[in-house]
Amino acid sequence: KIPKTAGSIREIDLQEEAIFWLKKQLPYTSMLKPEPHEVRQKNHRTFKTESLRFVFNNTATNRPWSGDGVYREAFAIMLRKAGLRYRGPNQLRHTFASRLLTLYIPPEWIAPIMGTSIEMLRNHYATFIPEDRPNIGRLISNMLRTQEQELQKIA
Known part of the structure; x- marks a missing residue:
């Protein structure tokens, strides 16, 4: 469509x-x-x-x-093999959004690629998962180190 x-x-x-x-x-x-x-x-x-x-x-x-029947069936097979109860493939959107949010990806980046608003992202799709979050201090250090290395290449 x-x-x-x-x-x-x-x-x-x-x-x-x-x-x-x-x-x-x-x-x-x-x-x-x-x-x-x-x-x-x-x-x-x-x-x-x-x-x-x-x-x-x-x-x-x-x-x-x-149609989406083949995707639903393939997803159902994967869930059975993983020992998980059935849920629709649209749950992958929720998981994707939640994982990105938990990895500190800005909602302003996530919402547009999902074709939704930031408000809908926060209220419907994404949940921050504290136990899955990375060490933010280490992430910031790595990002700054990478940025510094890129700047040194230019200089």
């Missing part, structure tokens, strides 16, 4: 791990030709045909995944 508002279209800073996996995917789908797909419009009632090429395809059919 298309973004609800112009403000929903955004650029985000991808983590290095995401870039790594996207680059690994290039040989599998980058050469495929875009195909027509029905895209739900803002009013949630009408569709428009657009030419799209997906990054991840079903390896059995080499076709784009349809």
